[in-house]
Each structure stands twice: as C-alpha cells, then as structure tokens.
Amino acid sequence: MAGRLSPLWQRRLDAFRANRRGWWSLWIFSTLFVVSLLAEVIANDRPILVGYDGGLYAPVLKEYPETTFGGIFPTPADYRDPEVQGLIEEKGWILWPPVRFSAQTVNFTLQQPAPSPPSLENPLGTDDQGRDVLARLLYGFRLSVLFGLVLTVASSVIGILAGAVQGFFGGWLDLLGQRFLEIWGGLPQLFILIIVSSIIVPGFWTLLIVLLLFSWTALVGLVRAEVLRARSLDYVRAARALGLPEGRILLRHVLPNAMVATFTFAPFILSGSLVSLTALDFLGLGMPPGSASLGELLSQGKENLQAPWLGITGFVVLAALLTLLVFIGEAVRDAFDPRKTLR
Amino acid sequence: MTSSVFPSAFGGDGGETVLSVSGLSVTFRSGVQAVRDVSFTIRRGETLALVGESGSGKSVTALSVLQLLPPSGVTLSGSVSVLGTEMVGAALPVLQTVRGNRVGMVFQEPMTSLNPLHSIGQQVEEAVSLHQPLRGPALRARVVELLTLVGLPNPEKRLNALPHELSGGQRQRVMIAMALANSPDLLIADEPTTALDVTIQAQILDLLRDLQRRIGMAVLFITHDLTLVRQFAGRVCVMKGGQIVESGDTAALFADPQHAYTRHLLASHPSGQPVPVAEDAEDVLAVETLKVWFPVRGGLFRRVTDHIRAVNGVSFRLRQGETLGVVGESGSGKTTLALALLRLVQGDLGGRAVFAGSDLMTLPRPALRALRRDMQVVFQDPFGSLSPRMSVGEIIAEGLRLHDPLPEAEIRAQVAAVLEEVGLPTDSQDRYPHEFSGGQRQRISIARALILRPRLIVLDEPTSALDLTVQAQIISLLRDLQRRYRLTYLFISHDLRVVRVLAHRLLVMRGGEVMEDGETEAVFAAPRHPYTRALLAAAFPDQDAGSGL
Known part of the structure; x- marks a missing residue:
C-alpha cells in the first residue's frame, strides 16, 4: 500500500519542497525543536558523564550521593560546588554540557547583582533570580512548542469532527450545534481562565484542558461550511451511486476536500496556542511559578526594563518562532493543493 | 423608435473598418503563448465568427480587443485598433472611453455576469450614464427603451427586478441591453448562447441579428458551435492552438474547407447509428407512472402547503442493450x-420502477x-x-x-x-x-x-x-x-x-x-x-x- 501511494506522496513532497521558504523554515524549526528536546544534555547543572576511579557515571540520568566521589555528605552531589569538582578531578574527569546551568540553577558567582548582563559565562545574561537566560529559553521553548502542538492537534480533531458532523448530517443537529457554538463563543474566555486558575493549581495538563475548552471552536464553522458545500457536489453523488455508506463518503470524499482550508488554519492555531500560553504566563496565570517559559521571560523583561536583554531575547525568539510556523503552514498548504502546479 | 437613437444601418460591404487586429500575440506569464500572430478585420455591419475548441485562444483574443486581460499576467504584442484608436499599450482613460461605449461585450454565463445585488434597471442605467450625460427621467426612459429593444417583456415593471427573478434567456437579454447601451460600433459576443436552452438560443440569435440590422454595428462572434456560425456569421476565422488556421466567407469555407483541421472540425459532428438491439432482449428497467414531488413548506409549523411536481407520471421500458x-x-x-x-x-417518490426484479x-x-x-x-x-x-x-x-x-x-x-x-x-x-x-x-x-x-x-x-x-x-x-x-x-x-x-x-x-x-x-x-x-x-x-x- 505504501509503495503504491508513493507517487502521490512524492508529488506532495515536491510541492512542499518547491516552497523554499517553507522548506527551510521546517528545517530550522525542526532543528530548534530537536535541540530543545535534548535540553537536559545541553543546558544542565550536572555533567553528562563523569569518569571517576575507573568507573563511568551519568549524573544527567541518575543522582549520586557525594560520597560516591569520596565526599563527606550522603546528600546528592552538587557538581557546581568547586569542592566536589576538585574531588572528582583528582581521580578522573568531568564532561560538562555546553551550558552549565539548568532552568532552575541560580548562578551564585555573579560579579554583579542579578539580573546581570550577558557575559562569557551567561551568553544571554541572567534573570532577576540569577538564572541563566539561555538555559531558561531552551526549556521554555520546549514547553511552549510541546504545549502548542498538543493543543493544536486536540482542538483540530475535536473541531473537525464537530464541524463535519454538523455539516454532513445537517438538520436539527446542525441547528442545535450552531446555537451552542454561539453561546459558547460569547463566554468571556479570559475571565473564566482567571477564575479557573484561582480554583485549580495550573499545570501543563490542566492548562491544556482549560484552553482546549475554548480553542476547539476555531475550526468548526470552517469545516462545516466546506462540508456543506462538498455534500452537494457531483462526486459525492457519484459515491452514493456506487453504494458507499454515508460514513465512508464523509471520511473519503468530503473531509479530505475540507482539509486544505483546515491546513491553512493549522499554523495559525498553533501560533495562537503558543501565544495564549505565553499570555497566561505573562500574566502569571499560567504554568506554576518558577517554570521556564517564554511568557515568564517576557514578564521579567517588563519588570526589569533596566535589563533589556531579557525583553529583547523573549521578543526575538517568540517572533522568530511564530514566523517560522506561518512559513511552514504556507508550504503545507501548497503540498496539499492538487491544483498547485510545480515549476 | 430606434431610428432616432441609433445611426442608420450600413450594409455589410464597403463600410468602414471597425476593428483591425494585426499580428496579435498574447503570452501568459507561465510561458504559454495563448494567441500567436492573429490578424483579422471587421467592417461595419459585418459579422465575423471566431471558431475553435476550448483552449484555442478565441476568448483570449476577444478579451485582448478591450485589453481586459490582467496586465500583470500577460504580455501582448501586435496591434488592435478600434476605429483607428490603438488599444495595445493604451492608457486606462483611453481604454475606458472605448470599453462599453464604442465596443460592447456579452459574456457566456448570464448567471454570473450580472451583479446579483443590483436591480437590472440600476445595472443598465450605470452602463448608459458612464458614457452619456443622461440623468433622471431621461436616463430612465433610455433604459426602458433599451430593454424594449432587446425584447424584455414589460420593461417598466421589470426595472426593479433582481437578476435571480429573471430566466437565463431574459438575463442574457439584459446583458445585451447593457452592451448596446451606448450604440456601440462593435459588439463582442463571447459564446452568448452556450449556456441557454436551444429554443432560447434561437431567440437570442434572432435578436442579435435583428439588432445588428437595425443598428448597423459589427459583431465579433465567438463560438465553438459550427451550426451557429453557418446561420449567423458572414465570415469565419477558424482558430487552433492560438493561431488562425483558416478564414474566409462562411458559405465558401463550409462548402470547401482547405485546412485539415477545418475539415476535421466539420466532420466531427455526431454521426452513426445506434447499435441494434437483439430481438429477444429482456426488459432491464420498467418504469410505471413515476412521480417525484418536492414538498413546498410554509407557515409557522412548516407544514406542506404545496408540491413542485418535478417528475409527474413518467412511464417507459428499457430492454437490454437499448x-x-x-x-x-x-x-x-x-x-x-x-x-x-x-x-x-430527497422528495416524495411515487409509482414503480422495476429493475432486476425489485422495485x-x-x-x-x-x-x-x-x-x-x-x-x-x-x-x-x-x-x-x-x-x-x-x-x-x-x-x-x-x-x-x-x-x-x-x-x-x-x-x-x-x-x-x-x-x-x-x-x-x-x-x-x-x-x-x-x-x-x-x-x-x-x-x-x-x-x-x-x-x-x-x-x-x-x-x-x-x-x-x-x-x-x-x-x-x-x-x-x-x-x-x-x-x-x-x-x-x-x-x-x-x-x-x-x-x-x-x-x-x-x-x-x-x-x-x-x-x-x-x-x-x-x-x-x-x-x-x-x-x-x-x-x-x-x-x-x-x-x-x-x-x-
């Protein structure tokens, strides 16, 4: 089956590649995303590998008490402590990640009061708690993108299903669905989010569900209209004449043709999800205090105008991320448009 | 009535040249050359037909007469001159004095070439007032006169009608009225009857012929239908792949086509005989008094008040191979x-249709x-x-x-x-x-x-x-x-x-x-x-x- 379909997918891939901007954006975005997925081995306050006394240790993965390396205390080793470093280097070596801070690591050896400007040790400076901005950016990027992807997929699936069912079966179902959407859309989203976040402790999944309550409606109207249009087309009639069951007609003939409109919306939904999480974090209603996120970085930038590296970093990263997503979305749209001619 | 408004008719021969196209080429940005080195002239009172299949460049040629192709997407070369005014490369104000004024155009699709939100009276008024200083009652009178001329029944009462209230043929009449609003010297009719029923087609063609005789305008008639050409046009240009492959008087060209493609075109009318049905062929389908009624609902509770009888009492039998x-x-x-x-x-079905033993x-x-x-x-x-x-x-x-x-x-x-x-x-x-x-x-x-x-x-x-x-x-x-x-x-x-x-x-x-x-x-x-x-x-x-x- 896969071998048989390959010419079609080859064509789609070619169309995607033909959009050079989108193609490059995809590569840049994927690289950044993969890098951020590996954040633990890139920015961490523990070494990746330690060789000590002939044995190999991976502190990134496992906690070792200080006594392992000949120390006194049975507590987990603090590898940033010069004492501990000295103990290890006596009988072995340390392989550090490129950035020797994790998102929560406070740099106690700053020469200036936090937030401190960019230096060799902290290339993007530190925030007002003395934490390395580059490390926090890496972790925050990962959190934002993962959150956005999950929210986009979940709200698209729900929205497409709801829209398709309304458009295809019509009648009372459609009428009631539309009225429900109008009422739902009239709810004051932000107030509800503020109220909810004061009742429950916000976390990744709770925030996701709360945001999903409102974001799934984005695609419903669009898919419904596309399905209504496609329902009366000749090829749907021809499929009925072939004896295809209604469900299969919906899945094979109607939905795929409603997909281009959906795909053009997907990047905007993704960027919208990123922005809503960032906004909540910025307001302090998002992820638990202290978690690294783009919104938290921006809010630090706002509160510390004397430290422009915070705000500028947050802005540049967010703007670049959103731009990349839109470019990728354009290329995806080209790929799924069969009328697009390849040059 | 018309003699006061329109110049008197000229004969087809010896009139001045209304449209002269020479060496026209149109290239799209994609590199496709839609029209290649096309030349022809039309004199006053004459009808020239551009015939060809889809993709032959006939519509592109017609659109380039009025420079209606998107300027960013195409490259034009050659010359198109309307009554001595060069159109290729002309400035927009020059084009606008020609468009709708000296040259009127009728498009194929009467369903989409009228604005659905404006009454037909407004649309014809607009066409008139763009080029003539008529206002108020005089303008209205002119509109009624035009609509009478194209044979729209009760034009005074129809002025406020919206396009969807008219039939396809009536809409095409309104389009023609708009094209004729300023007594043009040239009418470009791009497949004006293709979207219409055959009996309506005949009426519209009669109307065009009659108007041409009365007004004495030249007509550039674009069609794929050779029967229409034979009836309607004095001269023909046959187009293929963007080029004119043959041109001449209609009668002569139909009697003795020179180019292979013209012969092919003339020969390719539907021909042959149905395949004979076997004597002992059994019935495949037997339909008896078939009815399809669509309910018309009205009132608060959407009760069925009436039916549209789309199919009413149709019976026939079909044998295998028939x-x-x-x-x-x-x-x-x-x-x-x-x-x-x-x-x-969906609808109320009645009667019987027996196929393979089941109704x-x-x-x-x-x-x-x-x-x-x-x-x-x-x-x-x-x-x-x-x-x-x-x-x-x-x-x-x-x-x-x-x-x-x-x-x-x-x-x-x-x-x-x-x-x-x-x-x-x-x-x-x-x-x-x-x-x-x-x-x-x-x-x-x-x-x-x-x-x-x-x-x-x-x-x-x-x-x-x-x-x-x-x-x-x-x-x-x-x-x-x-x-x-x-x-x-x-x-x-x-x-x-x-x-x-x-x-x-x-x-x-x-x-x-x-x-x-x-x-x-x-x-x-x-x-x-x-x-x-x-x-x-x-x-x-x-x-x-x-x-x-």
Missing part, C-alpha cells in the same frame, strides 16, 4: 428523473446498496464529478473495493484494464483528475461506472460540457461499450443531434411530464407534439423539422 434518450430543456425534470431512478433525490422506489437501503453495482451513473460536469483529492486509480477502484474485496494487485490490474478500455493510458492511475482534460475526465467517469460491469448506466448529459470533436469520440466510445457488453443506457441530453445517433427510443419531457415518446427515427421524421417540433426546429435550423438530416 438506449432511451430523454430530451428536454432545463427544468423539464429529466435530471430529476435520473436521480430518482438511482434514489439519489427501486420501495427497496430498503441495504438491499438498494447491493443493487447499486448494477446501475451506474455518469454526470455532466467532468470537473465536479471527480473528487480532486483522490488519484484516478482510487476513484475508479472505489466501487470495486466496496462490492468486490480483491487483492490490491488484482484491483490495480482491473483498473488498468478498464482505463485501456475507455482509451486512457494505464499509467494514469496515479495521477490526479486536474491533470486531465474535460474529455479525459469524462472517460474516467465512464471507467468508474464500467468497472462494476453494470447492466444500466444513466448518462446525465455526458457530452454537453465537451468540445465537438471530443463529443464525437465519447459518443463512439459509448457505442462501442454498448455493443461489447450489451449495456443499457438512459441517456439524458438537451442536444438532439447527440441523442439521434445514440438513442433507439426517445422521451421528450417538459415540466415533468412526457410530451412525446417513440422510436427515435419516427419522432424525428414525424414529431406529433408541437413542443417536439419547436425543439427540432431550434436544433436543426437548416432543415424543415419533418425532413430530418
């Missing part, structure tokens, strides 16, 4: 009849689904009837996968075989519908129906959207397939010329009812019903209705 031609104009109920037989319409009208859905492989359908629009997101192989194999679960390789082989049968390359399987021309798409539709080996195929205007030469190919394909598989066709068409060469028997419908039925040749030779006679007269204007070809 073709029944259903003819009628738009709104006659012929498509509804077909969809009702396939149970694809299609009352058969429960699951049983109907199993029966569907024996009756298939080919629709009119080759662009709308194929899902644009499925490959040709997927489209054709879909029914097979449903009714006959076979191994993938076997399905692929069958699809390849059926593609070959309808005359398409077998490697078309993995391509998408948009890569094919209209005629090829119609072959794909036929393949989709054929692969299930049905007994009955409903053909709903399968050739109407196609060029003449392609039409002839599809007809001969259909006939071949009928001979090979003893297929039974229900052939719906408004085109009597096509029906005649394919159908054994004929059913003439109007307003949902059968006006006349009988053996095709008998109906053509001696039509009993006046409506049939009117249809025949409109379709074969060269002959008396009774005498046939």
Whole structure:
C-alpha cells in the first residue's frame, strides 16, 4: 500500500519542497525543536558523564550521593560546588554540557547583582533570580512548542469532527450545534481562565484542558461550511451511486476536500496556542511559578526594563518562532493543493 | 423608435473598418503563448465568427480587443485598433472611453455576469450614464427603451427586478441591453448562447441579428458551435492552438474547407447509428407512472402547503442493450428523473420502477446498496464529478473495493484494464483528475461506472460540457461499450443531434411530464407534439423539422 501511494506522496513532497521558504523554515524549526528536546544534555547543572576511579557515571540520568566521589555528605552531589569538582578531578574527569546551568540553577558567582548582563559565562545574561537566560529559553521553548502542538492537534480533531458532523448530517443537529457554538463563543474566555486558575493549581495538563475548552471552536464553522458545500457536489453523488455508506463518503470524499482550508488554519492555531500560553504566563496565570517559559521571560523583561536583554531575547525568539510556523503552514498548504502546479 | 437613437444601418460591404487586429500575440506569464500572430478585420455591419475548441485562444483574443486581460499576467504584442484608436499599450482613460461605449461585450454565463445585488434597471442605467450625460427621467426612459429593444417583456415593471427573478434567456437579454447601451460600433459576443436552452438560443440569435440590422454595428462572434456560425456569421476565422488556421466567407469555407483541421472540425459532428438491439432482449428497467414531488413548506409549523411536481407520471421500458434518450430543456425534470431512478433525490417518490426484479422506489437501503453495482451513473460536469483529492486509480477502484474485496494487485490490474478500455493510458492511475482534460475526465467517469460491469448506466448529459470533436469520440466510445457488453443506457441530453445517433427510443419531457415518446427515427421524421417540433426546429435550423438530416 505504501509503495503504491508513493507517487502521490512524492508529488506532495515536491510541492512542499518547491516552497523554499517553507522548506527551510521546517528545517530550522525542526532543528530548534530537536535541540530543545535534548535540553537536559545541553543546558544542565550536572555533567553528562563523569569518569571517576575507573568507573563511568551519568549524573544527567541518575543522582549520586557525594560520597560516591569520596565526599563527606550522603546528600546528592552538587557538581557546581568547586569542592566536589576538585574531588572528582583528582581521580578522573568531568564532561560538562555546553551550558552549565539548568532552568532552575541560580548562578551564585555573579560579579554583579542579578539580573546581570550577558557575559562569557551567561551568553544571554541572567534573570532577576540569577538564572541563566539561555538555559531558561531552551526549556521554555520546549514547553511552549510541546504545549502548542498538543493543543493544536486536540482542538483540530475535536473541531473537525464537530464541524463535519454538523455539516454532513445537517438538520436539527446542525441547528442545535450552531446555537451552542454561539453561546459558547460569547463566554468571556479570559475571565473564566482567571477564575479557573484561582480554583485549580495550573499545570501543563490542566492548562491544556482549560484552553482546549475554548480553542476547539476555531475550526468548526470552517469545516462545516466546506462540508456543506462538498455534500452537494457531483462526486459525492457519484459515491452514493456506487453504494458507499454515508460514513465512508464523509471520511473519503468530503473531509479530505475540507482539509486544505483546515491546513491553512493549522499554523495559525498553533501560533495562537503558543501565544495564549505565553499570555497566561505573562500574566502569571499560567504554568506554576518558577517554570521556564517564554511568557515568564517576557514578564521579567517588563519588570526589569533596566535589563533589556531579557525583553529583547523573549521578543526575538517568540517572533522568530511564530514566523517560522506561518512559513511552514504556507508550504503545507501548497503540498496539499492538487491544483498547485510545480515549476 | 430606434431610428432616432441609433445611426442608420450600413450594409455589410464597403463600410468602414471597425476593428483591425494585426499580428496579435498574447503570452501568459507561465510561458504559454495563448494567441500567436492573429490578424483579422471587421467592417461595419459585418459579422465575423471566431471558431475553435476550448483552449484555442478565441476568448483570449476577444478579451485582448478591450485589453481586459490582467496586465500583470500577460504580455501582448501586435496591434488592435478600434476605429483607428490603438488599444495595445493604451492608457486606462483611453481604454475606458472605448470599453462599453464604442465596443460592447456579452459574456457566456448570464448567471454570473450580472451583479446579483443590483436591480437590472440600476445595472443598465450605470452602463448608459458612464458614457452619456443622461440623468433622471431621461436616463430612465433610455433604459426602458433599451430593454424594449432587446425584447424584455414589460420593461417598466421589470426595472426593479433582481437578476435571480429573471430566466437565463431574459438575463442574457439584459446583458445585451447593457452592451448596446451606448450604440456601440462593435459588439463582442463571447459564446452568448452556450449556456441557454436551444429554443432560447434561437431567440437570442434572432435578436442579435435583428439588432445588428437595425443598428448597423459589427459583431465579433465567438463560438465553438459550427451550426451557429453557418446561420449567423458572414465570415469565419477558424482558430487552433492560438493561431488562425483558416478564414474566409462562411458559405465558401463550409462548402470547401482547405485546412485539415477545418475539415476535421466539420466532420466531427455526431454521426452513426445506434447499435441494434437483439430481438429477444429482456426488459432491464420498467418504469410505471413515476412521480417525484418536492414538498413546498410554509407557515409557522412548516407544514406542506404545496408540491413542485418535478417528475409527474413518467412511464417507459428499457430492454437490454437499448438506449432511451430523454430530451428536454432545463427544468423539464429529466435530471430529476435520473436521480430518482438511482434514489439519489430527497422528495416524495411515487409509482414503480422495476429493475432486476425489485422495485427501486420501495427497496430498503441495504438491499438498494447491493443493487447499486448494477446501475451506474455518469454526470455532466467532468470537473465536479471527480473528487480532486483522490488519484484516478482510487476513484475508479472505489466501487470495486466496496462490492468486490480483491487483492490490491488484482484491483490495480482491473483498473488498468478498464482505463485501456475507455482509451486512457494505464499509467494514469496515479495521477490526479486536474491533470486531465474535460474529455479525459469524462472517460474516467465512464471507467468508474464500467468497472462494476453494470447492466444500466444513466448518462446525465455526458457530452454537453465537451468540445465537438471530443463529443464525437465519447459518443463512439459509448457505442462501442454498448455493443461489447450489451449495456443499457438512459441517456439524458438537451442536444438532439447527440441523442439521434445514440438513442433507439426517445422521451421528450417538459415540466415533468412526457410530451412525446417513440422510436427515435419516427419522432424525428414525424414529431406529433408541437413542443417536439419547436425543439427540432431550434436544433436543426437548416432543415424543415419533418425532413430530418
């Protein structure tokens, strides 16, 4: 089956590649995303590998008490402590990640009061708690993108299903669905989010569900209209004449043709999800205090105008991320448009 | 009345040159050269026809006369001169004094060329007041005069009518009134009758001819229909692939075509005879007093207050290997009849339609689904009837996968075989519908129906959207397939010329009812019903209705 379909997918891939901007954006975005997925081995306050006394240790993965390396205390080793470093280097070596801070690591050896400007040790400076901005950016990027992807997929699936069912079966179902959407859309989203976040402790999944309550409606109207249009087309009639069951007609003939409109919306939904999480974090209603996120970085930038590296970093990263997503979305749209001619 | 408004008519000969096109070439940004080195002239009072199939560049030529092609997308070279004014490269104000003023234009599609939100009075008024200083009652009087001229009944009362309140023919009359608003010297008519029923077509052509005689304007007539050319045009230019391959006086060119393509075009009218039906052929379909009524609901509780009787009491029998031609104009109920037989319409069905031993009208859905492989359908629009997101192989194999679960390789082989049968390359399987021309798409539709080996195929205007030469190919394909598989066709068409060469028997419908039925040749030779006679007269204007070809 896969071998048989390959010419079609080859064509789609070619169309995607033909959009050079989108193609490059995809590569840049994927690289950044993969890098951020590996954040633990890139920015961490523990070494990746330690060789000590002939044995190999991976502190990134496992906690070792200080006594392992000949120390006194049975507590987990603090590898940033010069004492501990000295103990290890006596009988072995340390392989550090490129950035020797994790998102929560406070740099106690700053020469200036936090937030401190960019230096060799902290290339993007530190925030007002003395934490390395580059490390926090890496972790925050990962959190934002993962959150956005999950929210986009979940709200698209729900929205497409709801829209398709309304458009295809019509009648009372459609009428009631539309009225429900109008009422739902009239709810004051932000107030509800503020109220909810004061009742429950916000976390990744709770925030996701709360945001999903409102974001799934984005695609419903669009898919419904596309399905209504496609329902009366000749090829749907021809499929009925072939004896295809209604469900299969919906899945094979109607939905795929409603997909281009959906795909053009997907990047905007993704960027919208990123922005809503960032906004909540910025307001302090998002992820638990202290978690690294783009919104938290921006809010630090706002509160510390004397430290422009915070705000500028947050802005540049967010703007670049959103731009990349839109470019990728354009290329995806080209790929799924069969009328697009390849040059 | 008209003599006071329009200049007196000139004869066709010796009048001044209204339009002169020389060495015109149009290249699109994609690199396609749509028009190549085209030259012709039209004198006052003359009618020149540009004939060609779709893609021959005839419409592009017409659009470049008024420079209506998007300036960023095309490159023009050569010269187009209207009454001595050079149009190629002219500034917009110059063009605007010519457009709608010296040159009027009528487009093909009367449904979309009028603005649906403005009354027809407003739209004609706008066309007049753009170029003439008429205001108030004088403007209104002029509009009424124009609408009277194009034969719109009760023009004073119709001024506030919106386009959707008018029929297709009436809309085309309004379009012509707008084109004539400023007594143009040249009228460009781009397939003005293609979207209309045959009897309406004849009326519009009569109107154009009459107006031309009264106003003395020149007409550039663009069409694919050679019959219209013969009736209507003094001179013809035959276009192919962006070039004029032959031109000359209509009579001479039709009598003695020089270029091979012209001969091909003239020869490719529907021809041949229906495949004879075996004597002992059994009945495939027996329809008795079939009714399709659509309820009209009104009032607060949406009670049924009335019915639209789309099909009312139609009866016929179809034998194996036979073709029944259903003819009628738009709104006659012929498509509804077909969809009702396939149970694809919502509405109140009545009567009986016995197919393969069961009554299609009352058969429960699951049983109907199993029966569907024996009756298939080919629709009119080759662009709308194929899902644009499925490959040709997927489209054709879909029914097979449903009714006959076979191994993938076997399905692929069958699809390849059926593609070959309808005359398409077998490697078309993995391509998408948009890569094919209209005629090829119609072959794909036929393949989709054929692969299930049905007994009955409903053909709903399968050739109407196609060029003449392609039409002839599809007809001969259909006939071949009928001979090979003893297929039974229900052939719906408004085109009597096509029906005649394919159908054994004929059913003439109007307003949902059968006006006349009988053996095709008998109906053509001696039509009993006046409506049939009117249809025949409109379709074969060269002959008396009774005498046939």
